[in-house]
Amino acid sequence: MKSILLGLCMVCANLMGYAQDNPLPKLDLGLFSTDHKQIDTSAHAIVLHEHGRTELEVIEANRGLMVVTKVFVRKKILDKDGVDAANIEIPLYKYGSDMEYVREIKGKTLNFEKGNLQTDELKKEAIFTDKVSPYSEKLKFTLPNIKDNSIIEYSYTIISPAVRTFRSWYFQSEYPVLHSEYVAVIPSTFEYNVNLKGYYPLADQKSSVLNKHFVLNGVRQDCSRMTYIMKNVPAFKEEDYMLAPVNFISSINFELRTYFDPSGPHTNYAKKWSDIDMDLMQEKDFGGQIKNKGAFKDILPGIIEGKDNKLDIAKSIYYYLQKNIVWNDFLGKFAENGIKKALETKKGNIADINLGLVAALNAAEVEAYPVIISTRNNGIPSYIFPVMTDFNAVICMAKIDGKDYLLDASKKFLPFGELSLSSINDRGRVIFSKNQSDWVTLANAVPSKKSYNIMAKLDSTGKMKGTIRAQYNGLDALIKRSEIDSYNTFEEYEEKLVEGVSSIRLMSSKVENLEEVEKSLIEVMEFEMDMRDNYRGDNFILNPIMYDRTTNNPFKLDERNYPVDLGAPQIEVFNINISVPVGFNLSNKPKDSAMTLPENSAKYTFRSIFDNNILLLQQTTTLNKAIFTPEEYFHLKEFFSRIIQQQMTDFQFKKI
Structure with a gap:
């Protein structure tokens, strides 16, 4: 990850000299017909242009210096699945006794149909605020009349008491961004640490001086006007086993270091x-x-x-x-x-x-x-x-x-x-x-482990009966215990469990050591399974991994720039014993398999034996470390792909 530490003189600025006109470029009607899907075929919306500007202003109503950030955004909705891009959420936080707030909210939806440009304005009643906690709120609004190829525009101003930490500006989002521009107006009496995060470089960076721009205590000060621009930023795509996106999304962040008082000594805010x-x-x-x-x-x-x-x-x-x-x-x-x-x-x-x-x-x-x-x-x-x-x-x-x-x-x-x-x-x-x-x-020495012991008997009518004994340790045990506890009764949990395993019919289940957290959590399930559809004359097929089988690869990206973080090493074990009817022989089966990633970071084994009408299968998947680097991503992706392919192959039996 690129991490650029910049020293900047910056801080409080009022809004003098700030053009009140919308800084977004004039709307080009050709944008409605442009095929933006070519940029990212998986994208349902795209950010055409966004502009942010942060200054500081002495606001009398708040009796103090406040951070004022103006935001202007233009997006295009590419298809019906992109409607979420018209649902805007602005998180607001409490600092001491002061809560951030939003003013000057404006928005509109533009549709170009039959040669006419139609405009639908954001209604006041579409704006509301949810209280998230005693320390945070979320302001929400939704743009109206969204259709395929709608263009939406909205703007708002955030007033924040957080002078020591400007609100971060994110150049990257869940949608591709064609142009993202952020301006910070910085009076000469403040010095901030500025940290640029992410994997994408700035397309441009500009600086200029605004003479006598800021007024504080009757004294005018010069300000630096710093502009940061990124263009053609790919969408950030979340995936399983990752830390918070905020760690990896391209952004710019501020932390106050020093204030130089014109009439006295400087104050150092960057503490040791x-x-x-x-x-x-x-x-x-x-x-x-x-x-x-x-x-x-x-x-x-x-x-x-x-x-x-x-x-x-x-x-x-x-x-x-x-x-x-x-x-x-x-x-x-x-x-x-x-x-x-x-x-x-x-x-x-x-x-x-x-x-x-x-x-x-x-x-x-x-x-x-x-x-x-x-x-x-x-x-x-x-x-x-x-x-x-x-x-x-x-x-x-x-x-x-x-x-x-x-x-x-x-x-x-x-x-x-x-x-x-x-x-x-x-x-x-x-x-x-x-x-x-x-x-x-921050790590767990105890691996996250799931073990499944399945014993079953298939009779000549095609009915299978058996027992699944699942054992959980580490994070897997915590997750399972919390899941069971989330239901009002164990019977409710059983009902949901039955709904979630459509391929087999659960007859009963019980749990051991639910409260004894230093012991393995054990779940025992009696099941039945109708296998008649698996018969083809004198032949039948069987896939023994009938419970909690991995069917989807958790790693799908062509390239991943951030680590795979599992939280703890992981182990999954299947021990399966299935008795088949007398008179059948095993005619074809998946080949035994063993895979190991470099430095023994992951290992997979698959072995089976058929003897005396009993099929024995053991499958073990072990991820020996909690974190895999981006360089190891392709190997891990291929590792799971081959496991899924192995598990898709059926055992075939033929009547003697």
């Missing part, structure tokens, strides 16, 4: 990690919670009673908090209500629970520290310079008998020492003290 360590540990909703050992004074003796080693003590505390405080689905680095109230109400955000876990472990004389993380869908935190806004959650590290354990007591069914997939996102920062912290790799 030691500064952040100090700030966190002095914050009552972070460091204050870690010190609150008194919250556990009365309950701790009962929690650890009978435990004589630190690992057992730590596990008792971990599982107590996991079972007695329900996560309210809110993330955050800072406690929302505090561990004391979370214990009373039995509810809290992720920081309430995990900062409380640190405090409880320390109270029991188990060495523990908080670890700030960025969850998987939030993006990888920057290593170039500390950016606190990169982190949106906190977990715990316990050091026991020379071993480090990463813990997250907020996640139901998560075993001690394992992380959920949402927390496995490259690295986190463990805060040891007010002046010491370090990076820690």
Whole structure:
């Protein structure tokens, strides 16, 4: 990935001198008839032109300096499947007590039919806002009268208090982009770090000076006008096993470094990690919670009673908090209500629970520290310079008998020492003290494993009866337990399970160790299967991998510029034993197969034996590492393609 660090003098600017006219080029009617599908045959819409401009303005209603970003977009809907491109969502965030807001929303749909240009304006009632959390909202609107080859235009202005971090501008989206242009107007008294992410280069970069453009406290300042342009940017295509798209999409991002006060000393905002360590540990909703050992004074003796080693003590505390405080689905680095109230109400955000876990472990004389993380869908935190806004959650590290354990007591069914997939996102920062912290790799040592043991008997009438015994470990066990728990009753889960396996008829099922998370989760299913359609006179065919067979390759791109991230090594095992009617011989079968990728990063074996009317089959797929590089992508894609081909070949039997 290209990562360009640029030093720029930038900041606050008012809107003086900013042309209020739409910066989009004059509409060319030829765009309606141009075949834009040639650019990307899989695209259902295309961004023809987009323009963004960020300045700062002193807004009296907000009593302060605000970041003002104006956005103008023109898109073309290529076919009926592109209607989603007319559904616009603008995320808004809360900074302190101030929430971002949007004004000057305009939009229209243009259709050119029978030589006439028809315009449908965006109606006010089509604009609404959804509250996502106490800290974020989402403004939405939909452009009207969308047809094939409609062109839509819309614009809006975002007002944000986030002077220290300008809103990122994304040159790339889920649709191809022909022209994306971003302008930042930068007063001379501010210096920002500017980071260009992604795999595509700028088509052009310009700079100019706006003399006496910005006014602050009655003093006029010069500003730099920086323009960044990308052209013909391919659509970003998401695929299985990837981190958040924000890590890879071509974008430009800002972080305030220094403010030079014209009448005084400069202020350095680009803090070192030691500064952040100090700030966190002095914050009552972070460091204050870690010190609150008194919250556990009365309950701790009962929690650890009978435990004589630190690992057992730590596990008792971990599982107590996991079972007695329900996560309210809110993330955050800072406690929302505090561990004391979370214990009373039995509810809290992720920081309430995990900062409380640190405090409880320390109270029991188990060495523990908080670890700030960025969850998987939030993006990888920057290593170039500390950016606190990169982190949106906190977990715990316990050091026991020379071993480090990463813990997250907020996640139901998560075993001690394992992380959920949402927390496995490259690295986190463990805060040891007010002046010491370090990076820690977020990973699970336990592989994600599924094992299927299938025993069945096929009778002479074509009916098969048998048992499927599925065993889950690691992330697979967590996912399966969470799936079962999402239903009101186990009977509801069974009903959905039956609907999901149309090829076989499930007669009954049961689950073992649902609550005992350190044991394998086991699911046993009795089934029947009508095989009469598989008979052809004196012959019949059989595909033994009848449950949870891989039928679609998760890797479809011709080229992938970002890693395949599985979250953990993966193992899948099938052991199959099928008894066939007496009087049949095996006439044809898939060849035994074995594949290994370079450096033993992945391995596949397929072996079968037919003896004494019993077909024995073993298939094992092993991915020995959690992350595969873009250079390994083609091999991994081909690996799964060959597995699917192997599994599609039937066993053929002939009557003696």
